[in-house]
Amino acid sequence: MRASLVVAVVALATRVAVADEPPAPTATEPEPAPAPTAVPDEPEPQPEAIHNEEEDAGPLILVEQIDITGNTATQSELIRRALPIEPGDLIRAGDPRLRDARFKVLALGYFLDVQLAMHKGSARGQVVIEVKVIERGTFTLNRLWFGTNTLTPAWLGADVGDRNLFGLGISIGGGFIYAGHGDIDGSRNQLATELRVSDGSLFGTQFGAFGSVTFVQGSDPYRVAGTSADDAVDFKAFPYRRFGGRLGITYDLTTLTRISAGLRLEQITTTLPVAPTQLLPDGRTATVDLHLRPGESYVSSIGASIDRDTRPDPILPHSGGRITVAGEIGAGEYTFATLFAGYEHWWPLRNERHTIGLRLAGGVVIGDAPRFDRIYISDVDHMLTPRALGLVLSTAAPLGILGTRGDKPSYGDLGGSATLEYAARLFRGSGKDRVYGGDLFVGAGLWGLAETSDLQARDTRLWKALPVDVYVDAGVRIDTEIGVFELTVSNALGRLR
Amino acid sequence: MKKLVIVALVMCLALPALADDDAPELQRMKFVERGDNLFVTTVLTKLFDSASYEALDTGIPSTVVIRLWVFPKDSTEPVGFQLLQRTVWYDLWDEVYMLRLDDPAGRRTLKVKYRAEALKLVTAIDDIPCARLADLPYEAVYNLGMEVELNPVSKETLAEVRRWLSQGTGGGLDRGGSFFGSFVSVFVNPKIAEADRVLRLRSQPFFRPKP
Numbered sequence: 001m002r003a004s005l006v007v008a009v010v011a012l013a014t015r016v017a018v019a020d021e022p023p024a025p026t027a028t029e030p031e032p033a034p035a036p037t038a039v040p041d042e043p044e045p046q047p048e049a050i051h052n053e054e055e056d057a058g059p060l061i062l063v064e065q066i067d068i069t070g071n072t073a074t075q076s077e078l079i080r081r082a083l084p085i086e087p088g089d090l091i092r093a094g095d096p097r098l099r100d101a102r103f104k105v106l107a108l109g110y111f112l113d114v115q116l117a118m119h120k121g122s123a124r125g126q127v128v129i130e131v132k133v134i135e136r137g138t139f140t141l142n143r144l145w146f147g148t149n150t151l152t153p154a155w156l157g158a159d160v161g162d163r164n165l166f167g168l169g170i171s172i173g174g175g176f177i178y179a180g181h182g183d184i185d186g187s188r189n190q191l192a193t194e195l196r197v198s199d200g201s202l203f204g205t206q207f208g209a210f211g212s213v214t215f216v217q218g219s220d221p222y223r224v225a226g227t228s229a230d231d232a233v234d235f236k237a238f239p240y241r242r243f244g245g246r247l248g249i250t251y252d253l254t255t256l257t258r259i260s261a262g263l264r265l266e267q268i269t270t271t272l273p274v275a276p277t278q279l280l281p282d283g284r285t286a287t288v289d290l291h292l293r294p295g296e297s298y299v300s301s302i303g304a305s306i307d308r309d310t311r312p313d314p315i316l317p318h319s320g321g322r323i324t325v326a327g328e329i330g331a332g333e334y335t336f337a338t339l340f341a342g343y344e345h346w347w348p349l350r351n352e353r354h355t356i357g358l359r360l361a362g363g364v365v366i367g368d369a370p371r372f373d374r375i376y377i378s379d380v381d382h383m384l385t386p387r388a389l390g391l392v393l394s395t396a397a398p399l400g401i402l403g404t405r406g407d408k409p410s411y412g413d414l415g416g417s418a419t420l421e422y423a424a425r426l427f428r429g430s431g432k433d434r435v436y437g438g439d440l441f442v443g444a445g446l447w448g449l450a451e452t453s454d455l456q457a458r459d460t461r462l463w464k465a466l467p468v469d470v471y472v473d474a475g476v477r478i479d480t481e482i483g484v485f486e487l488t489v490s491n492a493l494g495r496l497r
Numbered sequence: 498m499k500k501l502v503i504v505a506l507v508m509c510l511a512l513p514a515l516a517d518d519d520a521p522e523l524q525r526m527k528f529v530e531r532g533d534n535l536f537v538t539t540v541l542t543k544l545f546d547s548a549s550y551e552a553l554d555t556g557i558p559s560t561v562v563i564r565l566w567v568f569p570k571d572s573t574e575p576v577g578f579q580l581l582q583r584t585v586w587y588d589l590w591d592e593v594y595m596l597r598l599d600d601p602a603g604r605r606t607l608k609v610k611y612r613a614e615a616l617k618l619v620t621a622i623d624d625i626p627c628a629r630l631a632d633l634p635y636e637a638v639y640n641l642g643m644e645v646e647l648n649p650v651s652k653e654t655l656a657e658v659r660r661w662l663s664q665g666t667g668g669g670l671d672r673g674g675s676f677f678g679s680f681v682s683v684f685v686n687p688k689i690a691e692a693d694r695v696l697r698l699r700s701q702p703f704f705r706p707k708p
Binding site: 116120312 | 706
């Protein structure tokens, strides 16, 4: 609090200092000269002091009824459940819950605006609370995939959803992507689709549920020669198919903290090459482990996660932070464990006009995890094309900036990234012009991805063996009434490399 | 490439100007010495617009938070600070406006008959001590900065209201992306402000003449 006050003071002082042509100083007066004031139009009775301490928060009122108006799609019951008050409650007229109620309803995410008003009830001391809502469209375009490169001459796809299906508060979403194949031996056209459904609050409780079904038909490339070139002859691909689903429950520990647990069952069908190898630059031949069972195999696992997000604005964060940890344990044909964690924190500067953010993300995969559960290089290097619905769309090698080893692995069991980002407020709007704000940001980070076996059995100095490098990113984030947009260097690179 | 660098540099240099969209507005204030303190008097006429004025009748509490600082000209170190909080709500049955005023003199609870009177009480800065005279040397020039918020929203509430933006719609294939990547979405995107209205004011420079 103290720190924020100082920051605010500094901001105010600085702003004053740069203001145009300040007026000449005026002298303070030695004696007060009380001036009578008057309110135009209405008579001015003398304020009456109240001495009852209990009435500091106003008289007691009985909530007789709550009326919901303005909702055409969203069920009234859904709104009632979100309110911190209900009929029959005896509260003080100045109870802060009356103001909080507006935000609890807004937090559902289904409304453009919510206003509350009280009306007289059927008897003295009783009130009817009216909750006026303005609904918004809840259809979302979550992601748009498109691009072109050597491995995939063209890919196109989208992920869409509705956060309030039939006004029931249920979220559904689905994605589909199609990718044409390039010249790599063994590659084929790829497609992936996914259907998701979730309810963050089952029957108004803190429990929620989620589920998803996925189908992927793809071909995954692996390097057979060279170390960092992107030539098609240096790669081969093998076909695979994945079909499965996830089912789980969530629980809101607090309004900002959610834990979840779930089950996963997946069938993988693949035709693996016989004894795949890679020709190394020194002429030796190394065996390539594709981390999959040939033919038909099954992945079954249980997982749990926790997510705490205190950022007041997750789109243009200038303060607060987020921490996410998720673990998964697989049994059966693939016995493995994974642990992923992400942490970010934003420190406001100059009254939140600028900010410094630290993002840390990392994961470890232990045991015999299937290939698709391992950490992929574009998960950690943001300058590469990210996976889309599980499909690998690029074979581009990462840019070698630090001069560390050139043959960085595509998949690893230990990986992470650390990013330091500076963002400056470009503008802030009231929303009247459909634009809330924009930030310019510049970031740089270190990423690393390793097969732990490679690190243990190395034939060079540790620095040369470390599969780490740096990435930089810069761009603009814009928060508008119709969505969130990022125009960034890494995003552009991810569509072309 | 050279052009790109120049454009980037120009953007960086332009940042402070672009970001200065909420610079404080100059408002003349009256300063008076009495006893050991400096007192300020002014009125916050622009805080309430017609909608927020009408909202005083809804029975739902409205809160005004006022922070004021006195600092020497060309300095960022305040020599005086004051926090004031005022809450007003309408009592439907007694048909009066209830006010709870927290200021340096302590808490006062009042009730008034008319809305205009309630508005005047919550927006008046009337003889409020803002700095100790001992901290204000003669002839030195000072400014008073003021930030006034109508119905401020806590950061935790803001986070709660926008939390749905960062929540996925069920664990799908892009599980890894949520740890390592960012998201870009298109949707109807409501957003609440940090307060219904915020005023940032600065006084005219002032000084204490030698007696």
